[in-house]
């Protein structure tokens with residue numbers, strides 16, 4: 001059984017939103033950055049008026065935004081978490097906190113010095129998303145990193161009392177392997193898509209496998 005929180009990210013249509021709202025996700029993410037998954041605040045606002053989120057929390061994902069881009073999203077949408085997925089500086093994070101009382105997560109790419117990067121950001125954010133490092137791309141790559149490093153991230157973020165989500169290439173075929181390492185959170189975008197749309201079938205398979213032994217525990 002897994003206790004991991006789930007974030008389904010990269011919702012880019014009303015249909016995607018309806019599908020993930022009916023899932024077991026805890027968080028729903030929208031990409032406000034250059035990506036095939038990019039969405040706009042007013043568009044998302046219209047979708048949200050038509051869908052019951054069933055208590056799921058909303059995450060706004062940015063890549064090196066200006067403060068006014070962040071403010072535009074916050075003024076239109078009831079965002080619970082901001083995820084900074086670029087190389088944002090602590091100054092921007094601090095300015096964001098003036099108008100935002102929700103949680104802030106910093107996404108970092110897995111490499112030799114990611115634990116030092118966690119240290120650098122730890123006083124400014126509430127949690128971390130660890131994603132794969134792929135040249136020329138910030139996220140949404142569909143590529144996993146070497147999960148033998150995940151226990152180090154779990155132990156370190158627990159010791160500093162920060163949230164942790166593992167991202168990058170998670171799908172219905174490898175979810176059991178990742179869930180068995182017990183990360184506190186799992187973040188998925190490409191792995192629940194079919195032809196650039198969120199897939200009910202992939203989500204059902206992934207959740208069946210992730211929570212396979214729930215009834216036995």
Ligand SMILES: O=C(O)c1ccccc1N[C@@H]1O[C@H](COP(=O)(O)O)[C@@H](O)[C@H]1O
Pocket residue numbers: 009010029031033034035036037061063085107129131138139140141142143167168169170187188189190191
């Ligand atoms: O999903 C995107 O298009 C994206 C673009 C720019 C920055 C972050 C993006 N998504 C984040 O990437 C991981 C999930 O990636 P994957 O597709 O499951 O491998 C997750 O943190 C998303 O928030």
